[in-house]
Amino acid sequence: MSTQRRHDREFVRTFFTSPTAVEGEDDSAKMIRSAAQLRGMQAPDVWVPDNEDATAPSMRDEGADNIVEVVSEHGADFPGEIHPRIVWHRDSPGTRYRCFQHLLQIADPEKGAIEHIDGFVIPEVGGIDDWKKADEFITIVENEYGLEEGSLAMSVIVESAAAELAMGDLREEMGKPDNNLERLFLLVDGEVDYTKDMRAMTPTGGLPPWAELRHNTSRGASAAGLIAVDGPYDDIRDVEGYNERMEDNRAKGMIGIWSLTPGQVVEANKAPLPPETGRWLLDTGDGTTELESEDGTQFYDGERIGLDETETGYSLRVGGDERDLGEDELREELLDMTEYVPSMDDIVDSMEEFEAAKEAGTGAISMTQSATIVIDGIEIDISKDRMWDEATYQAAMTPVSLFQDVYENRPDQREALAELYGENVVERAMNVG
Structure with missing residues (x-):
């Protein structure tokens, strides 16, 4: 199996989730409506209208409707990729069936959203056979609506020991004729549910650092030609801690991180770029x-x-x-x-x-x-x-390749990059390599 990447993006810095339906509001879609209009450094590389953990179970059917409404209206102008997170669970056939229903609802071409959607994020996966089930659902939906097979990406949240072990099976499984796992895009850590699955405890009740999980996810992504993303950093006011976490991640080859607020998006968009001055x-x-x-x-x-x-x-x-x-x-x-x-x-x-x-x-x-x-x-x-x-030379190319990827895929950030580095440096950086 080749580790060649199959998607336009080689790097993802920011994975930004926003609830698809908020209870008790005149406009239950107000959070994703606002997120869909983010631009420049406040806009993430990957925006995730979150119809799972961020949205109350009773609101998820409405949340699926809201995804269709907002993405059909604003998706064409959104500068990053759009990957809704929908419900799934390795141990619950009923939850998986609901996932299938939401896939059919959101992907219906007549509703106008799917043309702006790049893929879907599947949470709570288990072993590799469970990943294949999710892939098969997406394949069925593509065939149901006449979409090109494999055109919708699939990203997974690694939040169980079974999912962590499954990353070691990807090289062998991807490319087999009985699956479309080549559609895989992001491997995203979900440390909260992973902690629960591992029955881990700390004296304060906080999360363990899970450096091994982050290393394994980065390694699994590299081996399979995918992109690794770290989980959420809950202390949204701790900018220094967020940057320290990202610096530690980058030393593991994990460039991307979950962002919970537009402020975190700005930090995570800028942090991996080479500095302006030495x-x-x-x-x-x-x-x-x-x-x-x-x-x-x-x-x-x-x-x-x-x-x-x-x-x-x-x-x-x-x-x-x-x-x-x-x-x-x-x-x-x-x-x-x-x-x-x-x-x-x-x-x-x-x-x-x-x-x-x-x-x-x-x-x-x-x-x-x-x-x-x-x-x-x-x-x-x-x-x-x-x-x-x-x-x-090749090692030095990694941060420059990241810059080139951002410049090519995020034209809305080009002005900010020119202000940061100067037009001359930007032009030269785009020409090396």
């Missing part, structure tokens, strides 16, 4: 701190690290540890303590330089990063050399 980080012994940049010089302004000149060289203090060092020794120590986070411009510069060298017949080149660091008024020049070969 920055130097200094390891202080109990974490890292960003150095203040002024006219190309990097200043440390903290209490944890101190530097004094002595008769024989320098005295460097890190926390409670103090060492006497010569100038070369100090330079080597600071090299070990510092890291550089490249900007988009830096990444594109390096890629262009490597592409030029490769065209000239050179397989590897050395790239230099230099800085003047000031600690307690004392200036020290440091310089790092890094070898760039084809593997380094």
Whole structure:
């Protein structure tokens, strides 16, 4: 089975859910009506009118009607993809039948919504045979309405141990003639129900971090040519925590995350993009701190690290540890303590330089990063050399590929990207690779 991606999007940063029907409102569809009109950085890559957990069971039939009404009216202008979440449960034939009824209702071409819908999100799946049942329902609906077979994507919420194990079966099962699992698009973690399924407990009653689940979902998506998305981050006011979670996810290859509010959508849309400006980080012994940049010089302004000149060289203090060092020794120590986070411009510069060298017949080149660091008024020049070969180039291409994917698929964000990076950098970034 090939891991080649089968959908237009190679990356999904944001998976935004909104209830399809709100009880006690004059307009029960007001939440999805509002979400359908989001644009720019507030609009997600994937919008999920949520007719499952976000909508009360008694309102779900009305919610299906609302999806049809709102998507038929606003779907053509929505800048992201639209993937409604509908009911399903691995242990409930009645729930699966209701899913089928909602599929038939929403996908009816005469109602005008399905032409704007890219696929459906199926929750509470179990083993691989259960995934095939959902796929078969969608296949039947496609045939019922004369839609191209496989044209509707299917994304699943991984919220059971059985679903987690099923991800390991995808490479073998996808592409067999008895299923259309090639329609799979997103693998989305649902840590709340997963915690319940695992009978897991924490002293505070909060969710475990489930780093293993996030790793397994990312690995399963990569192996099957799909896209992995992390579950919801419930503390919507904790912007710092949300960004830390996304940074940890990106180190696992999981770019996308569930967003619960337009504010979270903005954070998650911007977070994986390369930074506008480069920055130097200094390891202080109990974490890292960003150095203040002024006219190309990097200043440390903290209490944890101190530097004094002595008769024989320098005295460097890190926390409670103090060492006497010569100038070369100090330079080597600071090299070990510092890291550089490249900007988009830096990444594109390096890629262009490597592409030029490769065209000239050179397989590897050395790239230099230099800085003047000031600690307690004392200036020290440091310089790092890094070898760039084809593997380094391909790794550097990942954030640029993400940028290119966003630029191609989200024209409503192009103005914001040009303001962030400048027209010249945007143009160059679109031409590398």
